[in-house]
Amino acid sequence: MESPQRILAQGSRISTVAPLQGDVFPGKGAEDLWVRCSNLTFAMQILETLHARRSFHQVPWVSLLALSVLLFAFHEAWSGCLALLIALGSFLSIRSLLVDVDRAVAQKKKLDQQLIQSQKLASVGELSSGIAHEINNPLAIIGQEIEWVKHLLKEDEASQGSNSTELSDSFREIARQVDRCKEITHKLLDFARKSEPLVQHTDLNRLVEDMARLVDREAVLKQIQIVRAYQADLPFVQTDGPLLRQVVLNLLTNAVFAIGENGTITVETRNSGRNAVEVLVKDTGCGIPQEDLGKIFDPFFTTKPQGQGTGLGLSICHGIVTRLGGEIQVESELQKGSVFKIRLPIESKKGEALE
Amino acid sequence: MTVSPKVLIVDDEERFRTTLCKLLVVKGVDAKAVGSGKEALKELDSNPYDVVLLDVKMPEMNGIEALAELKKAHRTVEVIMLTGHASVDVAVEIMRLGGYEYLLKPCPVDELLLKIEAAAERKMAREERLRKAEEARGA
Numbered sequence: 087m088e089s090p091q092r093i094l095a096q097g098s099r100i101s102t103v104a105p106l107q108g109d110v111f112p113g114k115g116a117e118d119l120w121v122r123c124s125n126l127t128f129a130m131q132i133l134e135t136l137h138a139r140r141s142f143h144q145v146p147w148v149s150l151l152a153l154s155v156l157l158f159a160f161h162e163a164w165s166g167c168l169a170l171l172i173a174l175g176s177f178l179s180i181r182s183l184l185v186d187v188d189r190a191v192a193q194k195k196k197l198d199q200q201l202i203q204s205q206k207l208a209s210v211g212e213l214s215s216g217i218a219h220e221i222n223n224p225l226a227i228i229g230q231e232i233e234w235v236k237h238l239l240k241e242d243e244a245s246q247g248s249n250s251t252e253l254s255d256s257f258r259e260i261a262r263q264v265d266r267c268k269e270i271t272h273k274l275l276d277f278a279r280k281s282e283p284l285v286q287h288t289d290l291n292r293l294v295e296d297m298a299r300l301v302d303r304e305a306v307l308k309q310i311q312i313v314r315a316y317q318a319d320l321p322f323v324q325t326d327g328p329l330l331r332q333v334v335l336n337l338l339t340n341a342v343f344a345i346g347e348n349g350t351i352t353v354e355t356r357n358s359g360r361n362a363v364e365v366l367v368k369d370t371g372c373g374i375p376q377e378d379l380g381k382i383f384d385p386f387f388t389t390k391p392q393g394q395g396t397g398l399g400l401s402i403c404h405g406i407v408t409r410l411g412g413e414i415q416v417e418s419e420l421q422k423g424s425v426f427k428i429r430l431p432i433e434s435k436k437g438e439a440l441e
Numbered sequence: 442m443t444v445s446p447k448v449l450i451v452d453d454e455e456r457f458r459t460t461l462c463k464l465l466v467v468k469g470v471d472a473k474a475v476g477s478g479k480e481a482l483k484e485l486d487s488n489p490y491d492v493v494l495l496d497v498k499m500p501e502m503n504g505i506e507a508l509a510e511l512k513k514a515h516r517t518v519e520v521i522m523l524t525g526h527a528s529v530d531v532a533v534e535i536m537r538l539g540g541y542e543y544l545l546k547p548c549p550v551d552e553l554l555l556k557i558e559a560a561a562e563r564k565m566a567r568e569e570r571l572r573k574a575e576e577a578r579g580a
Contacts, residue, residue: 219498222525223454226547230460233550237467268547 147177218271225267232261273398283326283409290323290430291316291355294365297334298353301342308347312338315354323363324433325410333403333414337367337426340399344371344424358429362412365428374418382416446561447489450474451481451507452496452523461494464550470557478507485515491561492541494553497524497531505534512539517568519560523548 150173157166235257239250298312305312341351354366374382374389381387383404388397407414411431418424448470452458458474465472473488475481479502481493493511497504508520519541524531532543541560544553 219525222546223457226523226525227454227457227460229547230457230464230550233464234460237464264547272545 147173218274221271229264232257285324287322288325288327301338311350313352317356329406336399336403341369344369361432368425370423373420445469445471446491448472448492449490450494453499478502491564493520508538519564
C-alpha cells in the first residue's frame, strides 16, 4: 500500500501536467484549440465556484450557461442563444425555489432544536424523578435526626454552655441545606410529572394580572414599575390555569431578579391572530449574553449565584408551555433587557377538558 | 386535641421510623413503629389506632397494597401516605383507596403533626356519625 504522503506527492505532480500542449487533435490548429480549452476551463471554473457555494441547486442553470458558452465558442450562435435563454429560465425558477428551500431549511432547523430540547427535557425528567426519589429518603432521615438533636439540646438547656450554642447553630445550617436539597428534588418531581394538563376556559388577562399583583409588592420595594398592557377584548383561552400561572409567575420573578433595582417590567397580552394569543414579559434588566441564550431553557442552567437558583425554573416553564401546545421564546440584549414571549393556542388540542 | 391520637408508623427504613416515632412521642403522640405492611396489619388487628403513617415504596407488600388490605379490615382508620416519589397516578390511586393525605418526604414533623391531628379528628367525627346512625337504627 502506498503511504498518504506518496499519494499526495503524486497528486501534486499530476496537477502540474495540465494545461494541454501541442497538437493533440489532428486537423485543428494548436491556437484554436487553446482558445477553446480556455473557454472550457473558464466554464468549469464558473461551475466549480458556484457549485462550491450553493451545492447542487445551481448545477442545471450553470451547466446550461457553460453549454451556451461552449456553443458560442464553436460559433453555434442560435443554439448558444437558446441554451442561454433556457439557462436564464432555470436560473430564475431555481432562485425562487431556493427561497422556499431556505425557508424550509430554517424551519427544519428550528424544529430540530425544539426536538432536541424536548428530548433533553424528557430524558432529564425520567432521570430526575428517579434521583429525586432516592435523595428524598435520606433527606427525610437527616431532617428528622436534626429535629431530634434539637429536642435533646433543648432538654439539656439547664446545662447550656458555649458548645450547645454552637451545636444548635451548626444544626440550623444543616437544616437549611436539607431544605435547599428538598427544594431541588421537589422541583425535579414537578418537572418529571407527566400528567396531562386539565384544560378550562381561562381569562388570560385576569390570570396574568393575578400574578402581576403577587410580584407588585416586591417590585415596589425595589423601585420596579410593572406596566400593564393587556388587550381588552382578548378571547378566553382553553388552557390549564394553574400550570400557566406557574409560568407567568416564574417569568415575572425572573424579570425582577434581572432588574435588581430601578427599572420597568412590561406585561403584555395580545391576540396574535391565527387562533393564538401571546403573553409578553419585558424587562429593562441586565439581559442575557448571546452565548447563553441557547441554554437558558436547559435544566440546571443558571447564572444566579451558588445556592440562589436551581436552574430549573425556565426549563419547567418550557415544559409546561410545550405541554399546553404553545411555545416560549426569548429575545435579549445585554444591559438593555429581555423579552419572554409565550404563545398559546386559543383552543387547546391537548389535555382533558374540564366542564 | 384532648386525647393524644394513636399513630402507627409503617416504613421499611429503620432509622426513619424509629426517629419519627421518638419525635412524635415527645410531641405528645402515642406512636409506635413497624417495618412492613404485614407487620402493620398484624399490629392493627391486635391494637386500635387512629392514624397510620404509611410509606409507599416498601419491599414485599408496598404501601398501596397495604393501604387496600388495611382499609378492608379497618374502615375508619385514617391513613397518611409518605413517599419520596410523588406522582399524580399514585396520588389518585391513594385517594381512590380511601387514603386521607399524601405527603412528600422530607416533611417537617410539625407539618406532619398538623396532618395527624386533622386525620384523627376526622376519624373521631366519622365514628361519632356511625355511632349516631346505629343508635337511630336501634331506636
